[in-house]
Amino acid sequence: GESVGLHLPTLSVQEGDNSIINCAYSNSASDYFIWYKQESGKGPQFIIDIRSNMDKRQGQRVTVLLNKTVKHLSLQIAATQPGDSAVYFCAESRLAGSGDKLTFGTGTRLAVRP
Amino acid sequence: KAGVTQTPRYLIKTRGQQVTLSCSPISGHRSVSWYQQTPGQGLQFLFEYFSETQRNKGNFPGRFSGRQFSNSRSEMNVSTLELGDSALYLCASSLKPSSYNEQFFGPGTRLTVL
Numbered sequence: 364g365e366s367v368g369l370h371l372p373t374l375s376v377q378e379g380d381n382s383i384i385n386c387a388y389s390n391s392a393s394d395y396f397i398w399y400k401q402e403s404g405k406g407p408q409f410i411i412d413i414r415s416n417m418d419k420r421q422g423q424r425v426t427v428l429l430n431k432t433v434k435h436l437s438l439q440i441a442a443t444q445p446g447d448s449a450v451y452f453c454a455e456s457r458l459a460g461s462g463d464k465l466t467f468g469t470g471t472r473l474a475v476r477p
Numbered sequence: 478k479a480g481v482t483q484t485p486r487y488l489i490k491t492r493g494q495q496v497t498l499s500c501s502p503i504s505g506h507r508s509v510s511w512y513q514q515t516p517g518q519g520l521q522f523l524f525e526y527f528s529e530t531q532r533n534k535g536n537f538p539g540r541f542s543g544r545q546f547s548n549s550r551s552e553m554n555v556s557t558l559e560l561g562d563s564a565l566y567l568c569a570s571s572l573k574p575s576s577y578n579e580q581f582f583g584p585g586t587r588l589t590v591l
Contacts, residue, residue, distance in 0.1 A: 370516070397577050406481070406567050406582025407520070452520060456577065463575050464533050467520035 371450060373472040382440040386453030386468045391434060393455035397465070398427060398438045402449045410438070410451075414458075440473075448475045479504065481570050481583035489589045495556040498586045502549050502570030508532075509551040510580070511543060514565040523566075526551055527574045555588075563590045 376382045388396065394415040399407035413420045413427045413436075420427050426439040436453050453468040482501045490496050502509050511523040522535040526545035543553040549570075555562055565587050571580040 395577075404584065406569070406584055408582070409578055409580065412578050454520075454577075456575070458575065464522045464525070464535060465577065466522070469519050 371470050371472045373474055375474045375476060376443050377476050378443060378445060380443055382438075382443045382447070382473060384438045384440075384451050384471045384473065386436040386438075386471075388434050388436060388453065388455045388466075388468070390455060390457065390466065391431075392457050393466075395456045395458045395463075396427070396429060396436050397454045397456075398425075398436075399452045399454065399467075400447075400449045401452065401470075407452060443473075443475050445475050445477060448473055481568055481581050483566075483568050483583040483586050485586060486584065487587045487589075489591060490558050491591050492558055492560060494558050495554060496558060496588060497552050497554045498566055498568075498588070500551045500553075500568030500570075500583060502551070502568075503581055506570035506572055506581075507549050508571045508574045508576065508580075509545055509549065510569045510571075511551070511553050512567040512569065513537075514567060514585070515563070520567075523553065525574060532574050558590045560590050562588065564588060 397412045398410040401407045411422045411427050418429050424441045428437045450470045450472050452470045454465045456463050456465050484499045508527045510525040514520045525533040529545045540556045545551045565585040567585045569580045569582040
């Protein structure tokens, strides 16, 4: 498959455990945040998003936490499964006003041990 | 429903040449965005088109250009290729501009510049 990143930080977790992937963003004006999953040989896939007026949002087995004070975003995956193995990216955008565009984090590789 | 398709999937060019990549969005999607992905820089936004108009552009030199046709298909062109242009070029489509939570990515075109 395609090599997404040769030197990405890697998080190794046991199947069934919870995973926490962290992301620091840079622009304090960003008001919209997204987490993506990218499997080998595929394009990124939207997982969950959150707006800056929230600090937590839950989806199916995933939770995103936003701490605007320290410009930190995290993705929690409950009961991690082998199919969760992938590279995870956060992205930020500023929806207010014109010229919004996504800025991506460097990514974290999640490896699930059976 | 067919997903986003990109052609070609793989391409090898030499420095100084130009290249054109094609993206066919999901049927009914009118917004197409292009991204460059490299191990060193990660994912970077190139440009977004909606209804045949460039709506937004990232921080790339003028050698990178694009267009969108009336059927929403999009092409991007890179002229005077440089070694650093070697990357995975991803296209994503959505119904409306900046609808990131409804945006679907294609598998990408892997460009190698020799």
